Amino acid sequence: MSDPIQAPASSTVIAPRVGGSLLGQYLALCKPRVLHLIVFCAFIGMVLAVPGVPTLNDALRMLFASAGIWLVAAAAAAFNCLVEKSIDAKMRRTAWRPTARGELSDVQALLFSGVLCGLGSWLLYVLINPLTMWLTFATFIGYAVVYTVILKPLTPQNIVIGGASGAMPPVLGWAAMTGEVTAEALILFLIIFLWTPPHFWALALYRTEDYRQSGLPMLPVTHGSEFTRFQILLYTFLLLAACLMPYALGMSSWLYLVVALGLSVGFITYAVRLMREYSDALARKTFRFSLIHLSALFAALLLDHYLG
Secondary structure (H helix, E strand, O other): OOOOOOOOOOOOOOOOOOOOOHHHHHHHHOOHHHHHHHHHHHHHHHHHHOOOOOOHHHHHHHHHHHHHHHHHHHHHHHHHHHHOHHHHOOOOOOOOOOOOOOOOOHHHHHHHHHHHHHHHHHHHHHHOOHHHHHHHHHHHHHHHHHHHHHHOOOOOOHHHHHHHHHOOHHHHHHHHHHOOOOHHHHHHHHHHHHHHHHHHHHHHHHOHHHHHHHOOOOHHHHHHHHHHHHHHHHHHHHHHHHHHHHHHOOOOOHHHHHHHHHHHHHHHHHHHHHHHOOOHHHHHHHHHHHHHHHHHHHHHHHHHHHHO
């Protein structure tokens, strides 16, 4: 549920311009493209937690759980836009946001975030279960307060520590269907947790000047490009090991294994190329591949659940 899960950006146009309508401005605060990936990962956790084909009751539970998680995640995104409005205004990638442009006031953004968080929490507590609500709310606090307010401006390891909140969606989905957090859910958590640093640092490499101007201590700013690229390479190998765990522990079959190996080797290949022949264009391709990696990996888990 954290900002580390980023949407692609081109070299010249960082994001679509927000429409003039008030609704469009509020929607932009939610970071909808990021939310799609968050809810997708949560949905995979829900599906994997249910043996066989979901019943109608299971499907309705998934629908309400997805809606609740979407609302709280959107609230966290809006709160992040509010807290970081002055930083966002300095960065080409984020200067378009309504809070950074002054199109929405602090009160409007705060009330919007509060309403979404309250509504989503109520939905999860009443229609799903208290555990899911409290885990989702804790994720909101982890991202909106621990990561955004405390860690991000203080340490270059912000994305590693704060990435825990971004890795929570499949755990939330699993808890929504089972009322508990099991080892299988934690494996899904570990995959996203280890995926987040190389995903975000690839972005930070070709946006280094943006981060330097913003004053945020991102790793390429504090430790340089070469050190960051080595960290990316290291994490892609750790990620490979984590991606094999669903197969090793019997959560999936050969179908997932083949896809996981192909995607992980592809990510490692990009990381090796970054070490040997860095360019902003290659870093951008690595970032985009990381999005394909996570989406395809979880899609493979879904297909394997029914076909494997």
